[in-house]
Amino acid sequence: xxxxxxxxxxxxxxxxxxxxxxxxxxxxxxxxxxxxxxxxxxxxxxxxxxxxxxxxxxxxxxxxxxxxxxxxxxxxxxxxxxxx
Amino acid sequence: xxxxxxxxxxxxxxxxxxxxxxxxxxxxxxxxxxxxxxxxxxxxxxxxxxxxxxxxxxxxxxxxxxxxxxxxxxxxxxxxxxxxxxxxxxxxxxxxxxxxxxxxxxxxxxxxxxxxxxxxxxxxxxxxxxxxxxxxxxxxxxxxxxxxxxxxxxxxxxxxxxxxxxxxxxxxxxxxxxxxxxxxxxxxxxxxxxxxxxxxxxxxxxxxxxxxxxxxxxx
Numbered sequence: 001x002x003x004x005x006x007x008x009x010x011x012x013x014x015x016x017x018x019x020x021x022x023x024x025x026x027x028x029x030x031x032x033x034x035x036x037x038x039x040x041x042x043x044x045x046x047x048x049x050x051x052x053x054x055x056x057x058x059x060x061x062x063x064x065x066x067x068x069x070x071x072x073x074x075x076x077x078x079x080x081x082x083x084x
Numbered sequence: 085x086x087x088x089x090x091x092x093x094x095x096x097x098x099x100x101x102x103x104x105x106x107x108x109x110x111x112x113x114x115x116x117x118x119x120x121x122x123x124x125x126x127x128x129x130x131x132x133x134x135x136x137x138x139x140x141x142x143x144x145x146x147x148x149x150x151x152x153x154x155x156x157x158x159x160x161x162x163x164x165x166x167x168x169x170x171x172x173x174x175x176x177x178x179x180x181x182x183x184x185x186x187x188x189x190x191x192x193x194x195x196x197x198x199x200x201x202x203x204x205x206x207x208x209x210x211x212x213x214x215x216x217x218x219x220x221x222x223x224x225x226x227x228x229x230x231x232x233x234x235x236x237x238x239x240x241x242x243x244x245x246x247x248x249x250x251x252x253x254x255x256x257x258x259x260x261x262x263x264x265x266x267x268x269x270x271x272x273x274x275x276x277x278x279x280x281x282x283x284x285x286x287x288x289x290x291x292x293x294x295x296x297x298x299x300x301x302x303x
Contacts, residue, residue, distance in 0.1 A: 017151075018150075018151055019243065020150060020163060020164075020167040021231075021234055021235070021242070021243075023163075023164050023167050024167050024171055025234065025235055027164075027168075032162070032164045032167065033163065034159065034162075034163065035163070036150065036151065036155070036166075055235070056235030056236050059236070059239045059240065060240055061240060062243035064240075
């Protein structure tokens, strides 16, 4: 993994207990739904400031429900693949 | 907290302090029925104290409401707005408490003084009651700082520290009741607000939570 690799915030909805600190620390990407559970925008986080906020949200979550992980970039299709 | 959040929080806190100070001043003169004149610093200090207490009540009640089982049935704000309002109320309470302490310390007739305000038991005016306020102030700084630094310096330790918030409210309630409730109207205010927070705190423990799957998240 390199620093240039786009990262994405992922929420484990089984662990999430609706404390809401993530929405306060990282409002650009985390909202709370009607029940107070985290609603995370899975778009890549590239700006350094947003990455810091995302890391703070991950570290602050009392239920450890948030993870910052490298985005899965789909492998390009082989050149010889024929579309059906 | 982001820079934008801090700026917004500062604006809201400043506006609340002005409105709270004026409202508290009006409340103190109406509730306390004290003559305004050379007692102006004392009235201002009391007014800011009442405003700070009411702001703390709203802060604590909203904090309890954030994860209250009843909040799942009666929704009056979105969850995101409630979290932001909780943080703004914390900033406003801090500003009002600072104003309260400065006004009381600056009042030479109050008998509290700088040492009395910051060293528990050193106040010439009702030392025990003032000490309760001093201790609650220190605990509030601890809780507020840990929440503000959540995810950075204190990681997820903000959460267990946050449980002290109810102790802070209890100490502030007793501080207000013992140091400044000299009229039946003020005692009624403390009874109503204390009862409100007590009902929310107990019911949050006792009412079974209705855990629902978030909409559109599970197949």
